[in-house]
Amino acid sequence: MSTYILYKLILVIAVFVISLVIAMYSTYGERKIAAFLQDRLGPNRAGPFGLLQPLADGVKMFMKEEIIPNVSNKFLFILGPGLAMLTSLCTSAVIPWGPDLTINGVKYPLQVADINIGVLYLFGVVSIGVYGIMIGGWASNNKYSLLGALRASSQMISYEIAMGVSVITLIMITGTLSTSEIAAQQHGFYNEHSHWFSWNFFKNPLTFLIFFICALAETNRAPFDLPECETELVGGYHTEYSSMKLGFYLFAEYVNMFISSAVMSLFFFGGYNFPGMDSIANPNTVAIIGTIVMFTKTIFFIFLFMWIRWTIPRFRYDQLMNLGWKILIPLSIVNMIATGILLLATGRV
Amino acid sequence: MTHITITQIMFCVLSLIAITSAALLIFSKSPIHSVLYLIVTFFAIAGHYILLNAQFLAVVHVIVYAGAIMVLFLFVIMMLNLNKETETHKPMWIQLMAVLAGGAMLVTLVGVLKGAEQMNLKQANDVNIGLVNNLGLVLFNDFLVPFELSSILFLAAMVGSVMLGKKTIS
Structure with a gap:
């Protein structure tokens, strides 16, 4: 029992540290990618290739003067960024990062909590993620912050519906709510029995597309970054924030991006599965390669997020709402019904 | 104690x-x-x-x-x-x-x-x-009619709120 708790503790700390480090280096990656796409050099002064830039930024964030506006609600003002960070880190608990490790005949799953309602847990944490932004934006007592918070909440509620319906479609295909089982079902790359690829993306690409667009909107990334649209709202919901509290908001966005990339690779691109994994005999080798594969896929999706941000201009607010309510929601419902009919017709249920 | x-x-x-x-x-x-x-x-x-x-x-x-x-x-x-x-x-x-x-x-x-x-x-x-399995079985076997009726009630409420929210009814 004590080894179990110790093992889980190590795993939790490892996942926590990896999330933060990846989020930290995402800021560096984002600047480098932006620079590449705009034909610039990007950060290159701190350390070799500017690799120490995130550390310098972190120190700057911690050292800056902390300003809490007089007219704001102090408790809620501090609670806001904390809540944003908390909810973004909570989601990593149910993601299986790799196949089970076997040491001395004991199996160690590379997943913090294998709960049978993992998909719903993910969705639940995502749905309360908006409170950090809303509370912070309101507590600032600034009209730009409030507008940003209102935009964030309405955008998240709108895109949560389409995301939920696409997740329902995925659950209909997989028939389970457990994240570890979804990963296990996509074993290998090509299923010899059904003569089709085993990854969920190839079973229903439209679901992935809807999920991906909604994930962009849920993480407030461009082209859906209206809550912090600087041309209209100064800084959006974090206008009044300074020092590490601002850092928490920015960091929470990168952690969210990392987690949603991990979720997309898990739900649609096989998670830790890779082609030819059956030809490797040692399960521990499979586990290590699988974990590397999982992180490679995740980092690819983070890159995709950044690529989109520096390519596509921001939506106008009414365009955003039209896309959410008039295109994505009907499309996801039609997709769900069509998937249901197809599953019934082929006798899968 | x-x-x-x-x-x-x-x-x-x-x-x-x-x-x-x-x-x-x-x-x-x-x-x-x-x-x-x-x-x-x-x-x-x-x-x-x-x-x-x-x-x-x-x-x-x-x-x-x-x-x-x-x-x-x-x-x-x-x-x-x-x-x-x-x-x-x-x-x-x-x-x-x-x-x-x-x-x-x-x-x-x-x-x-x-x-x-x-x-x-x-x-x-x-x-x-x-668990979802048991809940689904109970809902769709024992309580199918109340379940469907309540979903119709939700639909009616949604249609009603859309009607109220519309500025002009053409």
């Missing part, structure tokens, strides 16, 4: 949180604070559901109430910028009527529960009772 299990301790802690935040919800002057206390109450109640082995209900409770409905509440309160200065003053007789109605409801509930026989909670000890 009987043996106290961890479940009982958790039940007491969750109940304390639920009751305290529910009281604060009523007594706090600012509507935003009220909504935030209500969210805390919902989380405590979700914890109670987990203690009763109803994991699915707990998560759905968080998604629907804390994640969607309370966000809408907060959204509306923020948009109207309600605070204690602009709160409309309610006349005395309305407050009195509210107290009377609430009291009558309490008396009814106590009366009903007092007369009810002790429920057999043997089934609640089954760990798998709250």
Whole structure:
């Protein structure tokens, strides 16, 4: 029992540290990618290739003067960024990062909590993620912050519906709510029995597309970054924030991006599965390669997020709402019904 | 002194949180604070559901109430910028009527529960009772008609709110 708790503790700390480090280096990656796409050099002064830039930024964030506006609600003002960070880190608990490790005949799953309602847990944490932004934006007592918070909440509620319906479609295909089982079902790359690829993306690409667009909107990334649209709202919901509290908001966005990339690779691109994994005999080798594969896929999706941000201009607010309510929601419902009919017709249920 | 299990301790802690935040919800002057206390109450109640082995209900409770409905509440309160200065003053007789109605409801509930026989909670000890599989089987086998009827009720409410929200009816 004590080894179990110790093992889980190590795993939790490892996942926590990896999330933060990846989020930290995402800021560096984002600047480098932006620079590449705009034909610039990007950060290159701190350390070799500017690799120490995130550390310098972190120190700057911690050292800056902390300003809490007089007219704001102090408790809620501090609670806001904390809540944003908390909810973004909570989601990593149910993601299986790799196949089970076997040491001395004991199996160690590379997943913090294998709960049978993992998909719903993910969705639940995502749905309360908006409170950090809303509370912070309101507590600032600034009209730009409030507008940003209102935009964030309405955008998240709108895109949560389409995301939920696409997740329902995925659950209909997989028939389970457990994240570890979804990963296990996509074993290998090509299923010899059904003569089709085993990854969920190839079973229903439209679901992935809807999920991906909604994930962009849920993480407030461009082209859906209206809550912090600087041309209209100064800084959006974090206008009044300074020092590490601002850092928490920015960091929470990168952690969210990392987690949603991990979720997309898990739900649609096989998670830790890779082609030819059956030809490797040692399960521990499979586990290590699988974990590397999982992180490679995740980092690819983070890159995709950044690529989109520096390519596509921001939506106008009414365009955003039209896309959410008039295109994505009907499309996801039609997709769900069509998937249901197809599953019934082929006798899968 | 009987043996106290961890479940009982958790039940007491969750109940304390639920009751305290529910009281604060009523007594706090600012509507935003009220909504935030209500969210805390919902989380405590979700914890109670987990203690009763109803994991699915707990998560759905968080998604629907804390994640969607309370966000809408907060959204509306923020948009109207309600605070204690602009709160409309309610006349005395309305407050009195509210107290009377609430009291009558309490008396009814106590009366009903007092007369009810002790429920057999043997089934609640089954760990798998709250899983989606079992819930789906029960909903679509034993309670199909009430389930479908309530979904039609939701649809009607949605259509009604769209009708009310429309500025002009052509």
